[in-house]
Amino acid sequence: MSTELFITTDFQRRWVNELTEAGPFFSSFSEQSDTLSKFPKENIQKLVEMGYTTLTLPKEFGGEGISVTDMVLFQETIARFDSATALAIGWHQGVVGELYENRKWTAEQLAQFSEAVQQGALINRSVTEAQTGSPTRGGRPQTTATRSAGGWVISGEKTFTTMAPALTHFLVSVWIEEKQQIGFFLIPRESEGLSIKETWHTISMRGTESQTLVLDDVKATDDQLVEVNEAPRxxxxxxxxxxxxxxxxxxxxxxxxxxxxxxxxxxxxxxxxxxxxxxxxxxxxxxxxxxxxxxxxxxxxxxxxxxxxxxxxxxxxxxxxxxxxxxxxxxxxxxxxxxxxxxxxxxxxxxxxxxxxxxxxxxxxxxxxxxxxxxxxxxxxxxxx
CATH class of the missing domain: 1.20.140.10 (Butyryl-CoA Dehydrogenase, subunit A, domain 3)
Incomplete structure (x- = not known):
């Protein structure tokens, strides 16, 4: 049993081969990552160096514009060698794919972020909260964005932030009282008031380090408000x-x-x-x-x-x-x-x-x-x- 039957292009063949060749490197960190509940940063860096993290960017934004089928094939290949690496990088791949498929951001925002991804940026949505559970069930975020003189002030905590030690950007869901809507802010890791609380103590996917993101009066500009949603995601x-x-x-x-x-x-x-x-x-x-x-x-x-x-x-x-x-x-x-x-x-x-x-x-x-x-x-x- 293998994915051989589902490889239909030379591009797919090349990437499956490259990921398979890198497989022993990925799996070499699996036991330690699981035992210590430590994120395998070496594996993610390897994928960045391979150019893997840019694949879901459209070609006009410097990527390969891969399909969902391509992504599924590549993600399954990685998971055969290390589950934490696959689930973690899968969130980045999926978020980037979704963003550039829907094009809800402005052209300038998409162009700027694509440049960051080409330089190694990693992103995930931070949406789950202890009070609301999974956002797919429609709970309103307790994390808030309040108007300030220079833009917005964001406060709250997000649990299950997969790949927290390696993320360069957090796409954070908030309740915007002024708009009476849920919005998403793109917040860089180096933002003042942003920190990671080590709360990841589970028996599964220990290596993903899906820690808690803490936002303590983090300041954001209007340009960082990239999405306003009227319906549950x-x-x-x-x-x-x-x-x-x-x-x-x-x-x-x-x-x-x-x-x-x-x-x-x-x-x-x-x-x-x-x-x-x-x-x-x-x-x-x-x-x-x-x-x-x-x-x-x-x-x-x-x-x-x-x-x-x-x-x-x-x-x-x-x-x-x-x-x-x-x-x-x-x-x-x-x-x-x-x-x-x-x-x-x-x-x-x-x-x-x-x-x-x-x-x-x-x-x-x-x-x-x-x-x-x-x-x-x-x-x-x-x-x-």
């Missing part, structure tokens, strides 16, 4: 969020590969052949590949539909369904892999226990399963009306 079609299931699919592939190799090489003295010769082990392997085929075909098919503007208009809840199905399949694949390897999979030196913890994080990335299922039910009921 969770209601908008955004194919660039498919970097999330791509990451968990890559983790599942890594777990599957480890388990198959183990089954083909481990031979207890009670057997004349490795355990791969046993029917029950073959059944588990077959189930893993069945889940991989289902998840991968669905993910890449929906990505390709999104990339075709004529077909994209027919998408309704398929993006959320892809995330749900792929993530749950990934969890099951890792579960099956651990059943094959047995108690050895629980050893802290075994990568499967890390895959097991990391893949569970997918359930809590947007959109969550309950929202997807509810939307599917509402769509079905509305059809009858």
């Amino acid at each position: 969770g209601n908008k079609l955004n194919g660039w969020l498919l970097h999330i299931p791509a990451c968990y699919l890559g983790i599942a592939q890594a777990a599957r590969d480890y388990a198959v190799h183990f089954a083909a090489t481990y031979q207890p003295n009670s057997l004349d052949e490795p355990i791969a010769s046993l029917f029950n082990i073959q059944t588990q392997i077959g189930k893993m590949d069945l889940e991989l085929i289902k998840a991968r075909h669905l993910l890449y098919d929906i990505a390709s539909i999104y990339d075709d503007e004529a077909r994209r208009v027919h998408l309704q809840n398929e993006l959320g369904a892809a995330k749900s199905i792929v993530t749950n399949s990934a969890i099951e694949i890792v579960n099956l892999a651990m059943r094959i390897v047995g108690a050895k999979s629980l050893e802290l030196s075994n990568p499967l226990q890390r895959h097991y913890r990391d893949v569970r994080a997918g359930l809590h990335n947007p959109p969550m399963d309950d929202m997807t299922i509810t939307k599917l039910a509402h769509a079905a009921i509305n059809e009858q009306k």
Whole structure:
């Protein structure tokens, strides 16, 4: 099982090969990053040097203008080697892709930021708060932007700021009392009053260092107010969020590969052949590949539909369904892999226990399963009306 079937261009082939060659470098930091809950800055710097972080910029802005399908393919490749690196850089890739697809910023703002990205800038949206939970559920930000003589003053805290140690820019959601709307400010890391609070103490995706962003009377200009939204972001079609299931699919592939190799090489003295010769082990392997085929075909098919503007208009809840199905399949694949390897999979030196913890994080990335299922039910009921 691999992504070979989904590579259709020379460009894709070149980048998959380059990322695969860099794979051992990425994975060399995985155990330490997980154990110490320390962000793998070396991996991100490597991707910046490779030019990877500029790929989702359109060509007229100095990038390659890659498609969502390209991004999914590349993100899955990275995740096979290091999950924290893939999820972290996926947010940057997805945010940049979305920004330049929608073009809601002014031409000047887009041009200036594209120059920053070409020079190594890294961005993520900072939207989650302890009081509101996931912003996709429609909660109003407690972070506020208040008018001042020179522009705006922003105060508040944002949890789950993935890649916090490496970000150069934060796209922060705020409640603008003056406008009675939610807005987004682009805030550089060096802004006075901006700090990072180390609150990331989880069992999953420890290396992402998704710390808390603290904004203490941070001053911003009118030009930094780059978006004003009238509706919750969770209601908008955004194919660039498919970097999330791509990451968990890559983790599942890594777990599957480890388990198959183990089954083909481990031979207890009670057997004349490795355990791969046993029917029950073959059944588990077959189930893993069945889940991989289902998840991968669905993910890449929906990505390709999104990339075709004529077909994209027919998408309704398929993006959320892809995330749900792929993530749950990934969890099951890792579960099956651990059943094959047995108690050895629980050893802290075994990568499967890390895959097991990391893949569970997918359930809590947007959109969550309950929202997807509810939307599917509402769509079905509305059809009858």
